[in-house]
Amino acid sequence: MxxxxxxxxxxxxxxxxxxxxxxxxxxxxxxxxxxxxxxxxxxxxxxxxxxxxxxxxxxxxxxxxxxxxxxxxxxxxxxxxxxxxxxxxxxxxxxxxxxxxxxxxxxxxxxxxxxxxxxxxxxxxxxxxxxxxxxxxxxxxxxxxxxxxxxxxxxxxxxxxxxxxxxxxxxxxxxxxxxxxxxxxxxxxxxxxxxxxxxxxxxxxxxxxxxxxxxxxxxxxxxxxxxxxxxxxxxxxxxxxxxxxxxxxxxxxxxxxxxxxxxxxxxxxxxGGKNPMLVLPDADVSKAAAGAVAACFSSAGQLCVSVERIYVHDSIAEEFIAAFARRTEALRLGGTLDYGTDMGSLTSTGQLRAVSAHVDDARAQGATVVTGGKARPDIGPLFYEPTILTGVPETARVFAEETFGPVVSVYRYSNVDDAVERANDTEFGLNASVWSRDGKRGWEIAARLRAGTVNVNEGYAATFGTVGLPMGGMKESGVGRRNGAEGLLKYTESQSIAVQRGMRLRPFPGMPPRIWTTLMTLGMRLLARLPRR
Missing domain, CATH: 3.40.605.10 (Aldehyde Dehydrogenase; Chain A, domain 1)
Known part of the structure; x- marks a missing residue:
């Protein structure tokens, strides 16, 4: 790179x-x-x-x-x-x-x-x-x-x-x-x-x-x-x-x-999050690979909604991994104060240690480093190469733990239902991504994923940038939402006020309760049938 x-x-x-x-x-x-x-x-x-x-x-x-x-x-x-x-x-x-x-x-x-x-x-x-x-x-x-x-x-x-x-x-x-x-x-x-x-x-x-x-x-x-x-x-x-x-x-x-x-x-x-990306069999491989680079390596992967797991169908897996690796290796790393670089550094020594530990542990347990996999002190003290892993075993830390760095694991699948199940098999549920040429199909798969935001043919930016939509996590990825109406109303106390005029909500003086409840029952039936305004 x-x-x-x-x-x-x-x-x-x-x-x-x-x-x-x-x-x-x-x-x-x-x-x-x-x-x-x-x-x-x-x-x-x-x-x-x-x-x-x-x-x-x-x-x-x-x-x-x-x-x-x-x-x-x-x-x-x-x-x-x-x-x-x-x-x-x-x-x-x-x-x-x-x-x-x-x-x-x-x-x-x-x-x-x-x-x-x-x-x-x-x-x-x-x-x-x-x-x-x-x-x-x-x-x-x-x-x-x-x-x-x-x-x-x-x-x-x-x-x-x-x-x-x-x-x-x-x-x-x-x-x-x-x-x-x-x-x-x-x-x-x-x-x-x-x-x-x-x-x-x-x-x-x-x-x-x-x-x-x-x-x-x-x-x-x-x-x-x-x-x-x-x-x-x-x-x-x-x-x-x-x-x-x-x-x-x-x-x-x-x-x-x-x-x-x-x-x-x-x-x-x-x-936290361990956000999945599903590449369906009909996906445009070139666009999905380009989208994966942005989804995984923006801000050096130090993004709560960043993709850390990719599930790609067997029929296009080889083509996707090759295209993804080529685009990743073309990224320009550096610390210039201009638009001349594509990826910056990690932010702290703690993050560098955590990222290095996840990759080293995966490699030691048999995972393949397709590209990346090492720090770059020749560029700066906290730079780490964008890294793609395959063959990651379930025992590796990177399999289920949040890395919060420029590291992504790619897994193959043969059945879309299995891919959905594997994507949902996590304690987290913050963000997810689905790639398909068929927008309707992508929406249907997105609705099955247990994540607070799901992007179709995007990694995270579509929901992140649509401020009118709420953003937040399911499961252990959080409580509550930011953005949208929910992101404003959470900071308020809701108060209900009702002013009753004329008729009280109790029987009139001298009216037997049985007659009152009969009239109220009739009234509720009629109200339920009125057209909605």
Whole structure:
């Protein structure tokens, strides 16, 4: 596979951490937006491309985090009183600012997460789409809703949506801008305030979006960002919010859910995945192979909806594997701050160790490495080649465990029903992909897969980019949904109000109950037969 030099000396970045990208005060400006840091020692972050220092970040104490929640609770009252259309205007303005100022964010995401520039742009587009969707459709979703009352004309009934209060958002390192937007923006639109803890490694992306949101008209106290390790500030993040939104591993999500449940507080969790791709016998092999490259190796596979298992029919397996391998080997690896590379690096040494361990274990147990299979320190400290495995035994760790890296296992099948069963044979259920020339057939197979999102003739981008659709996991891949109406209404308390006029819902004075119940029974029969409006 093609590699490139790890830097682009022709155009400097706006944040330090990459040779040719001089350190400026910009990282410090963004870091200053974080809450706290008066008592804990700051930490230095390293750029995945090079291992050089990216920024110095303050670390909040538990007391400082609890104080942030107090300020957020005070600010929430004024923010919720603003008309929802005024809150929506902030999001629409933010949409424009994100697109206008994307060059800086692209540098930022690449340097702190290690992505290729095209993968970084996916975060720009996702953020803009979320801001536009909720800025446009959010007021309608939150609008009071009239409902047919129990007695037509006499019972006026409706539903209101009130904000939860203060929402705690715990964000991961892998999609720092997009997942911040998907979780924070609908919470704000619903009238909540937010205290967010992004991962230290990619905190600058969240701080950048916070800066733009304030420029778009958001009161700074309505969204506060705290930095620190969960072991030090985790108690406050669980005990203070009125609702918790968490994205991360399944074991951590389970522990959080147990603690949050003790307070009877709502939560949503997006957790792990071992996402399958089914290539049906009638699939266009060339398109499926190209789609598999994007589905498996975007963001170096560090994507919750990334494909890690491919099931391909015997009749086209050899052709598909060969085409897939050719396209994978043509990927350009590198850390340039431009569109000259196809895949960046892993984000941390922990991820590099995990990916290497999965591949080494599979190889030791007899799996075949079709292509890839090794680290590339000649390009940068955390680069790992995109890797295709075949013949993976069920005893190998990579068979069932989430790898979260540029590694995919290819399996053959002869019967589509068997492929569906094998795809569903996992504790996870986040995303899946089906490839077929027949869209109707693809839809039918997709409906049989136990995953929260399923894409036909795409890996993940079709559902990921369709912000009007809910996104989330089944089984141990999570609870709740982000995006769509569900992703907004989860941040609200639903309230039902009914006004009864005239006739009471009990017998008239002096009327025997038997006559009353007979009349009500007749009335319910008639109402059930009225045409729906």
């Amino acid at each position: 093609t590699s490139t030099t790890p830097v682009n000396p022709s155009r400097p970045a706006t944040i330090g951490g990459v040779p040719g990208a001089p350190r400026t005060s910009r990282a410090a400006e963004l870091a200053d937006r974080a809450v706290g840091g008066l008592h804990n020692a700051p930490i230095e972050l390293k750029a995945p491309f090079t291992g050089l220092t990216t920024a110095t970040l303050p670390q909040a104490t538990e007391h400082e985090v609890r104080a942030a929640f107090e300020r957020a609770r005070e600010a929430q009252r004024a923010w919720a009183r603003r008309p929802v259309r005024e809150r929506a205007r902030v999001l629409r303005h933010l949409h424009d600012l994100v697109l206008d100022k994307q060059a800086e964010a692209l540098d930022l995401i690449q340097i702190e997460a290690g992505k290729s520039r095209l993968d970084a742009f996916d975060e720009i587009s996702a953020t803009a789409l979320v801001a536009a969707y909720y800025g446009k459709h959010g007021p309608g979703i939150l609008a009071p809703r009239r409902v047919a009352g129990v007695l037509p004309l006499l019972t006026k009934a409706g539903q209101l949506h009130h904000p939860k209060g203060v929402v705690g958002v715990i964000s991961p390192w892998n999609y720092p801008l997009a997942l911040t937007a998907m979780d924070v923006l609908p919470a704000l639109l619903a009238g909540n305030t937010v205290v967010q803890k992004p991962d230290n490694q990619t905190a600058l992306s969240a701080l950048w979006l916070h800066e733009l949101a304030c420029a778009a008209g958001l009161p700074p106290q309505a969204w506060q960002i705290v930095l620190g390790r969960g072991s030090q500030i985790g108690d406050a993040l669980v005990e203070e919010p009125d609702y918790v939104c968490f994205t991360g591993s399944t074991p951590t999500g389970k522990r959080l859910a147990g603690r949050i449940a003790q307070r009877l507080t709502g939560y949503s969790l997006e957790l």
